[in-house]
Amino acid sequence: MAGNTPAALARRTPPFPGAPLPTLPIATDELAVLLGLHSASRNVRPGQEIISEGRPCTAVFLITDGMAIRYRILRDGQRQILNFLLPGDFAGVTSCRFDTALYSIKTLTHAVVSTIPLPKLFALCDSHPRAAAKLFWSFAGETAVLSEHLIAIGRRAAPERIAHLLLELFTRLQRVGMAEERSYRMPLTQEMISDALGLSIPYVNRVLQQLRHDGLVTIKDQRIVIENMDELTSFADFENTYLQPLSSDRRGAGSRAPAVYSAFAAIPGGAGRWGNELATFST
Amino acid sequence: MAGNTPAALARRTPPFPGAPLPTLPIATDELAVLLGLHSASRNVRPGQEIISEGRPCTAVFLITDGMAIRYRILRDGQRQILNFLLPGDFAGVTSCRFDTALYSIKTLTHAVVSTIPLPKLFALCDSHPRAAAKLFWSFAGETAVLSEHLIAIGRRAAPERIAHLLLELFTRLQRVGMAEERSYRMPLTQEMISDALGLSIPYVNRVLQQLRHDGLVTIKDQRIVIENMDELTSFADFENTYLQPLSSDRRGAGSRAPAVYSAFAAIPGGAGRWGNELATFST
């Protein structure tokens, strides 16, 4: 195995004091590999495009801190938001597979992104095949999130859709330690909700009022408060399993450690399903 | 580079004489690796579930021949079809990442699937890191398809949605040599269209009549005929770029060879962007 990296790296102080701790829950040894990967950490202002539709994209970005959206602007000017990118997520994986980016990615907040040039990414295949496998494997996780979005938009009414989105964001932020017990901070405008869920702005407004009136959820001053978690969860038919790749530790059946949600959670080092299976075939 | 495999393998006769040639357009040397991978080729009857929601999934399946759908049944009995799986596609990649499958996969036709147990898949990381990288990289391609579905459902009216779906299927089938110039065969019921696009069956029926009346597209006896390709394409705002991972050959600018659409098209061996970049870092 590779040498251990000081664990302090994993829980270093946040780059922006005062901001909630952006705990990137990456296994420390993997983190070391990755840190060797990313060449430059870049500060990005809010509202800035990291990737622009129609322009070539030759790198993958790890969002270290901040939030972003992936979206497409249609011919008629409509916007469809495809996904929200939170700390620990990778951006640009889809875009890199094509001559020219199919979607744009724009920050919502001040953000810190680590650029990973594709050559370095692929070099990892030769130098650390297993870490690369975990990384690539983690990319497939976005499919589940997109699938759930598809289900929500295709088959759920507007109130359920909105509730589902707010719960997904809550759960994902909670996994990276950026949510309180029943609330989180995020610059989520009604326009963004409408563009993510295929609704109109006025209707989103009315539905949000209804949800607030029913004591389910409140949005005010960039803070989303889930007033009644159980009721909202059942109302939205929200199953959070699609956000937990694998029960990270199958050995300690009694342990209740929260599942690690990160690029590497799929194959916890040496433990769990993948870890064991990989070990079987390692040299 | 690895030794050449008899090219005949790539264009072997179809397993079912009479069926349209299911040309799996996989680079021959890669094919050899993969053929060493898949342990068993299985025949599956139409309408059979390959993967069932809620049950563990410990293998990936390569669909060698036939078609399938990935879907979820909601609490209230509604169904949302998330994707159509065609020959050359992988099934189960998303499901494997979770303790229990989140979606079901069911064949539409008689199908031939190759089972790839996960241990073997990960073993490839050590034995053939670069082939594994291509494979994993190809998994990320599904995000583009899902994203386009999301855009269609979220922001397009029913007629455009349907037109877009029919064009996507045409393009994907064309890439594996299973479409004629302006038509293709597929057991696509109106119920499936409605479940894929979030519409009701009666409305799909009416819209299809309209499209037929407008001379755009006809569905009859499991054959979809695109009567006016240009008009339908522009009507649906259909851009097929999301189905072509990378222009496979950037060297021969003049050559007009159709782009290979397969698991390995992303990194054509020795050529193209990835090939070159990988070569840079290979031993």
Next chain:
DNA sequence: CGGGTCCTTGAGGGCAATCAACAAGTGTGG
């Protein structure tokens, strides 16, 4: 012939879009 699947048609209604204002907060520059 009965049953199944799939397609078709009609009537009625509701969810959500569109259009159009207006309010409130923020930042900017004169």
Next chain:
DNA sequence: CCACACTTGTTGATTGCCCTCAAGGACCCG
């Protein structure tokens, strides 16, 4: 300091896309 632009949220009136419910027809098969 205030006018102005801009963003975001809010409300009302009207329209329509598309759903629901219901029924019937065509076809295949045991």
